[in-house]
Amino acid sequence: MATTTLPRPSLPPSGPLPSLPIPKTRKSSVASLSTPTTPSSSTGLPLPSRSPSGVPSRPPTAPSKIQHVATSSLPRVPQPAVGANTPRALRKTISIGSFPQPPKIPTRPGSTSSNSPISNPSTSPALETSIPKTPNTQRRSASHGGTLKRPPRTSSRANQLRSFTGSGTPSLLNGAGAPSVSLLDLPSLPASRASSAHGSYSPFDDEEDRRGRHRSMDDAKSETSKGGKDKTGNVIVSVRVRPDAPGNESSKSDLEWMVDGRRSLISYRGREGGEYIYDNVFAAHDNNSKVYDSAAKRLVRRVMEGYHGTVFAYGMTGTGKTFSMQGTASSPGVIPLAITDIFSFIRETPQREFLLRVSYLEIYNEKIHDLLTTPVAGPNGQPTQQEEIKLREDSKRGVYATPLKEEIVQSPTQLLRVIARGDNNRRVAGTQFNARSSRSHAVVQIVVESRERAGPNNRAPLPPGGVRVSTLSLIDLAGSERAAESKERRTEGAHINKSLLTLGTVISKLSFEKDKEKGGPNSDKHLPYRDSKLTRLLQPALQGNSLISILCTIQIGSAGSIATAQNHTMETLNTMKFASRAKNNIVSHAKKADEALGDPGSRALLDRYRLEILDLRKQLESQSKTTKEKEVVEVKEENEQVEKAREVQQEQRHEEQMLEMQLARTALKERIEHLNRLILSSRSLGVNANRSFSSLSMRNGELTAPRSARSSTATIDASHLNRTSSASSLRFSRASAASTNLIIAEGHEGPEPEEEDSLGENGDGTATSAVQVRALQADLADKNRYIQTLEKRLLQARRSSHSRVSMSFSPRFGTQPTSPGEEGSSEAVIREKDAEISELRARLDDKERMLSALRSAGRRREVADLSLDTGSGAHNSATLRSSQRISQRTSSGSGSNTSSGVFSNAKSSGKSTATSPVIGTRSPVPSTLSPMKRGSKDSVTRPKMDEMTKMLDEMITERVHQRSTSGTQHRVDSGVSVKPSLPRSRLSES
Numbered sequence: 009m010a011t012t013t014l015p016r017p018s019l020p021p022s023g024p025l026p027s028l029p030i031p032k033t034r035k036s037s038v039a040s041l042s043t044p045t046t047p048s049s050s051t052g053l054p055l056p057s058r059s060p061s062g063v064p065s066r067p068p069t070a071p072s073k074i075q076h077v078a079t080s081s082l083p084r085v086p087q088p089a090v091g092a093n094t095p096r097a098l099r100k101t102i103s104i105g106s107f108p109q110p111p112k113i114p115t116r117p118g119s120t121s122s123n124s125p126i127s128n129p130s131t132s133p134a135l136e137t138s139i140p141k142t143p144n145t146q147r148r149s150a151s152h153g154g155t156l157k158r159p160p161r162t163s164s165r166a167n168q169l170r171s172f173t174g175s176g177t178p179s180l181l182n183g184a185g186a187p188s189v190s191l192l193d194l195p196s197l198p199a200s201r202a203s204s205a206h207g208s209y210s211p212f213d214d215e216e217d218r219r220g221r222h223r224s225m226d227d228a229k230s231e232t233s234k235g236g237k238d239k240t241g242n243v244i245v246s247v248r249v250r251p252d253a254p255g256n257e258s259s260k261s262d263l264e265w266m267v268d269g270r271r272s273l274i275s276y277r278g279r280e281g282g283e284y285i286y287d288n289v290f291a292a293h294d295n296n297s298k299v300y301d302s303a304a305k306r307l308v309r310r311v312m313e314g315y316h317g318t319v320f321a322y323g324m325t326g327t328g329k330t331f332s333m334q335g336t337a338s339s340p341g342v343i344p345l346a347i348t349d350i351f352s353f354i355r356e357t358p359q360r361e362f363l364l365r366v367s368y369l370e371i372y373n374e375k376i377h378d379l380l381t382t383p384v385a386g387p388n389g390q391p392t393q394q395e396e397i398k399l400r401e402d403s404k405r406g407v408y409a410t411p412l413k414e415e416i417v418q419s420p421t422q423l424l425r426v427i428a429r430g431d432n433n434r435r436v437a438g439t440q441f442n443a444r445s446s447r448s449h450a451v452v453q454i455v456v457e458s459r460e461r462a463g464p465n466n467r468a469p470l471p472p473g474g475v476r477v478s479t480l481s482l483i484d485l486a487g488s489e490r491a492a493e494s495k496e497r498r499t500e501g502a503h504i505n506k507s508l509l510t511l512g513t514v515i516s517k518l519s520f521e522k523d524k525e526k527g528g529p530n531s532d533k534h535l536p537y538r539d540s541k542l543t544r545l546l547q548p549a550l551q552g553n554s555l556i557s558i559l560c561t562i563q564i565g566s567a568g569s570i571a572t573a574q575n576h577t578m579e580t581l582n583t584m585k586f587a588s589r590a591k592n593n594i595v596s597h598a599k600k601a602d603e604a605l606g607d608p609g610s611r612a613l614l615d616r617y618r619l620e621i622l623d624l625r626k627q628l629e630s631q632s633k634t635t636k637e638k639e640v641v642e643v644k645e646e647n648e649q650v651e652k653a654r655e656v657q658q659e660q661r662h663e664e665q666m667l668e669m670q671l672a673r674t675a676l677k678e679r680i681e682h683l684n685r686l687i688l689s690s691r692s693l694g695v696n697a698n699r700s701f702s703s704l705s706m707r708n709g710e711l712t713a714p715r716s717a718r719s720s721t722a723t724i725d726a727s728h729l730n731r732t733s734s735a736s737s738l739r740f741s742r743a744s745a746a747s748t749n750l751i752i753a754e755g756h757e758g759p760e761p762e763e764e765d766s767l768g769e770n771g772d773g774t775a776t777s778a779v780q781v782r783a784l785q786a787d788l789a790d791k792n793r794y795i796q797t798l799e800k801r802l803l804q805a806r807r808s809s810h811s812r813v814s815m816s817f818s819p820r821f822g823t824q825p826t827s828p829g830e831e832g833s834s835e836a837v838i839r840e841k842d843a844e845i846s847e848l849r850a851r852l853d854d855k856e857r858m859l860s861a862l863r864s865a866g867r868r869r870e871v872a873d874l875s876l877d878t879g880s881g882a883h884n885s886a887t888l889r890s891s892q893r894i895s896q897r898t899s900s901g902s903g904s905n906t907s908s909g910v911f912s913n914a915k916s917s918g919k920s921t922a923t924s925p926v927i928g929t930r931s932p933v934p935s936t937l938s939p940m941k942r943g944s945k946d947s948v949t950r951p952k953m954d955e956m957t958k959m960l961d962e963m964i965t966e967r968v969h970q971r972s973t974s975g976t977q978h979r980v981d982s983g984v985s986v987k988p989s990l991p992r993s994r995l996s997e998s
């Protein structure tokens with residue numbers, strides 16, 4: 009027979025999640041939820057009545073009756089007392105309605121309920137000898153021809169296989185058990201039919217389910233009142249009969265079986281025949297939905313409420329275990345329907361929050377494989393070996409496989425996909441009995457975490473109450489099978505059989521546990537959980553920590569051949585016995601899982617995630633806070649920086665401005681001081697040595713003679729008209745005008761320095777000083793104005809180079825100081841001014857020298873005059889002096905109007921009618937001097953005067969020539985317009 013092993017897809021493995029825990033609270037009590045079961049009552053299952061030899065008894069005439077009785081109207085038949093010593097007599101059933109009520113089954117020989125009409129295969133004397141052999145012994149026997157007798161053929165197959173719908177027999181699964189005993193009979197939340205994945209639910213089912221439950225409970229009550237069987241309650245054992253393959257002829261053996269689903273009874277009339285009553289019996293036509301509803305639905309709901317639950321399918325290969333657990337698209341099995349219910353429950357329980365994680369493993373050839381982890385291809389292309397998964401045990405988690413991948417799921421579809429992925433990875437192969445036989449035990453574990461949802465007013469970090477963690481294990485066992493043809497199949501089969509045998513053995517020996525509790529003779533018997541991975545993994549459940557639902561699948565059809573029929577019968581009987589032992593021996597003390605209170609180290613992801621979420625939220629908040637603060641700080645800093653920069657800029661600008669101002673002020677002050685110094689020295693020079701020439705002033709950059717000086721000069725001129733030649737005066741005037749830019753009238757006879765001095769010294773000295781002071785003041789005012797003008801120009805020059813100067817002085821920009829050229833322009837102006845001042849000083853010096861020369865010439869002339877005018881000239885001189893004094897007095901009193909004073913004085917004397925000697929105009933010879941006098945005087949002194957004048961003229965001309973050259977040069981160089989007060993025409997003349 010060709011066998012194929014489905015290849016596993018090579019997907020990258022994902023990191024394993026924490027392994028699934030299996031709580032191990034073997035000795036926990038469920039007193040609060042269910043009344044303790046006594047050993048006798050815990051055996052609960054009505055088992056087939058057996059003959060003393062151990063062969064189940066069967067009613068000899070039942071089949072013929074069964075087929076004619078309507079199941080709905082079946083009356084209950086009084087239950088015969090069957091005990092260990094009950095004679096092996098088949099219960100005679102006239103009709104289904106006459107089937108007896110399920111008897112109480114004695115748990116062990118000598119038990120108080122040993123009068124149960126149905127004996128326990130594992131404990132009844134009839135089975136004492138056979139049970140140790142089962143299942144392997146029996147299988148071995150069967151494979152060697154079988155030890156079981158062939159049941160007598162009593163009826164036709166059609167009649168025998170007739171099953172009865174409706175559940176007249178009390179069972180835990182269908183809710184018929186005593187409500188106070190079975191957790192699985194506790195009222196559950198109404199089923200959410202609408203949530204069924206494939207619409208397998210219907211209102212009819214609901215109604216039927218309710219009716220069935222009510223009916224069953226009534227039955228249970230009546231049974232209890234009748235002293236009927238007790239049940240373990242938390243363990244549900246169901247048997248499902250697989251329909252025969254279409255086209256198979258019915259064999260005689262088929263007719264020996266009778267399946268009564270309504271009463272959860274299977275009757276076998278062959279050898280070792282009898283009646284087997286379970287919690288549920290599903291006939292061939294029962295669909296997966298019914299199987300789930302009756303065998304697993306309540307268990308799943310209990311799991312959602314916090315109990316651990318285990319559902320597993322057990323049976324011979326090809327009998328429909330996988331079909332029952334997984335189902336098909338049109339008929340979903342226990343696993344998909346459980347998933348649907350899980351999410352329905354979550355939807356119906358808004359007061360709690362849930363977290364689901366799922367793992368999927370298989371035990372293949374006694375090795376555990378993670379079906380959710382896909383092996384990765386190694387360097388040689390071959391898939392790398394998966395890390396070995398081991399079973400571990402600790403007090404908190406019980407027995408668990410590690411490392412095992414767990415996936416958190418959030419929807420039924422997601423969960424179904426995960427499981428489908430695991431199914432794809434499961435090892436299946438074709439065998440003699442199943443084209444797609446599961447070669448491994450597959451365990452789906454769904455861990456349900458739940459906790460009370462926090463109310464809107466709850467401000468605690470975690471919701472009140474802890475996290476409850478429960479586990480739903482859905483196990484599809486590999487089928488027991490006979491030796492296969494291929495070595496691989498044989499090896500697989502050997503492992504499968506071995507593990508199943510161990511499971512059977514453990515379950516068989518579970519009765520010893522009861523003994524232990526009671527201190528019975530078998531209390532020291534060892535339970536070989538560790539003999540197989542399967543039993544080791546199931547240990548917590550088998551020890552009673554979990555609600556258990558066992559679905560045993562059988563096939564009673566002959567499949568066409570006698571050999572097959574024989575084989576089937578033996579296997580079916582073995583399976584049925586296994587189911588009976590499980591029902592009788594497994595005691596579940598399942599209780600709700602404790603709520604782990606906010607333990608971060610606990611395996612409850614809900615708590616860990618909650619705490620992590622809290623932590624992350626805090627981090628996020630602090631981060632966003634920090635970010636905000638940072639942003640604020642950054643903005644602040646930016647603003648501050650901008651503000652600072654602005655302030656710095658402003659400060660720098662201010663500093664620059666201040667510096668500039670300071671510089672300008674300093675420069676101006678210095679300049680003023682310098683100029684003042686210069687002025688002072690110039691004034692002092694003028695006052696002390698050059699009184700007449702110090703009165704030179706500058707108006708608007710032009711050197712002019714102050715009026716006082718002019719007037720005095722005019723006066724002097726007038727007084728000296730008779731003594732100076734017009735030519736020399738003219739020459740002097742021209743020379744001095746050229747050298748000093750004085751505006752002196754052409755033709756004006758130069759002043760008589762001696763006379764002037766004598767006027768000051770010998771005449772009205774006070775008046776002379778006042779005139780000089782005024783002249784100096786005017787001169788000073790002129791100079792100040794000139795300085796102001798210069799300062800203004802300096803300021804303008806500074807302003808024009810403002811930005812460059814700022815840059816040069818700004819430390820921020822680090823630029824170089826102002827270029828020498830720019831600075832030079834200011835300096836040039838200053839230099840120029842200095843030069844001008846120097847020039848002026850030089851001119852003053854010249855004038856001084858000229859004055860000295862004139863004075864000495866005057867003295868010499870005076871000496872000459874004195875020598876000539878002996879006696880006669882004294883009167884004229886005195887008169888002249890007198891008139892000069894008057895004139896001087898008048899001029900000093902009139903101030904600026906000196907000339908007019910002079911003229912008025914001249915008019916009053918009646919000596920002068922000539923034009924006034926206005927400075928700046930050619931002044932005619934004063935008329936005060938008579939021509940005769942002048943002529944006589946000139947004739948005497950002319951040679952001397954001419955000589956002196958000539959000498960002076962030469963000196964002045966030379967000097968003027970030098971100065972004019974240098975002055976012109978200066979003016980050209982500096983560009984400063986120092987206009988000569990003399991008109992150009994006159995200058996050119998000079």
Ligand SMILES: Nc1ncnc2c1ncn2[C@@H]1O[C@H](COP(=O)(O)OP(=O)(O)OP(=O)(O)O)[C@@H](O)[C@H]1O
Nearest residue numbers: 250251325326327328329330331442445446486487
């Ligand atoms: N109740 C049923 N109704 C219809 N078909 C069924 C039923 N039970 C089983 N079958 C069919 O029988 C065949 C074998 O069933 P399945 O593979 O579920 O057996 P198994 O017990 O899982 O076998 P194995 O132990 O070898 O895996 C399948 O084709 C399945 O569809």
